[in-house]
Amino acid sequence: MTRFIGCIVALLLFNVAEVQAQGYIDGLMNRATESAKHKARDRVNQNIDQSIDKAIKKTEDTVKCLATDQECLKRAREEGKQVQTVNPIATDDTMKCLVTDTGCMKQAKAQRKKVEIVEEHQLDTLRCATTDTDCLARAKAMGKKVDIID
Numbered sequence: 001m002t003r004f005i006g007c008i009v010a011l012l013l014f015n016v017a018e019v020q021a022q023g024y025i026d027g028l029m030n031r032a033t034e035s036a037k038h039k040a041r042d043r044v045n046q047n048i049d050q051s052i053d054k055a056i057k058k059t060e061d062t063v064k065c066l067a068t069d070q071e072c073l074k075r076a077r078e079e080g081k082q083v084q085t086v087n088p089i090a091t092d093d094t095m096k097c098l099v100t101d102t103g104c105m106k107q108a109k110a111q112r113k114k115v116e117i118v119e120e121h122q123l124d125t126l127r128c129a130t131t132d133t134d135c136l137a138r139a140k141a142m143g144k145k146v147d148i149i150d
Helices: 002-060 070-078 102-110 133-142
Strands: 062-066 082-086 094-097 114-117 125-128 145-148
Touching: 062 070, 070 082, 094 102, 102 114, 125 133, 133 145
Parallel strands: 062 082, 094 114, 125 145
Antiparallel strands: none
16 A cells, blocks of 8 residues: 555656646747747837838938929039939929920910920920921930920
8 A cells, every 4th residue: 555655646746747847848938939929029110110210311311303403403412412303393374385485485475374494305295396307306206295386
């Protein structure tokens, strides 16, 4: 009987040690899982912060200038900043004309529109006479539409 009780006690002690070992392993696994979650969360937050910082820096290092604003372009280059050229927002009450295109300016005046003086490459449509082969060739080379003015 003493042996039987001794065997039962030994089995109980073995089971207790096994249960404690299992609890220890479960605790280690839980801590490892939580640590991995924490590190993943930190990494995502770090990447988000870096993306925000990069966007802000790009915005700070970029200057928007009208394509025709030579002073703005010069100042940006002197400061070592990137230049983003923008065209003024054309409204329905504005016509784009070349400085040499008096016909365009007269048409704008007749339609009571403001005139925006632009360079030829900024126009969507070139105004050409049928006899002006140079104008027609430039329009074709630039892939522009042509408005025949005669």
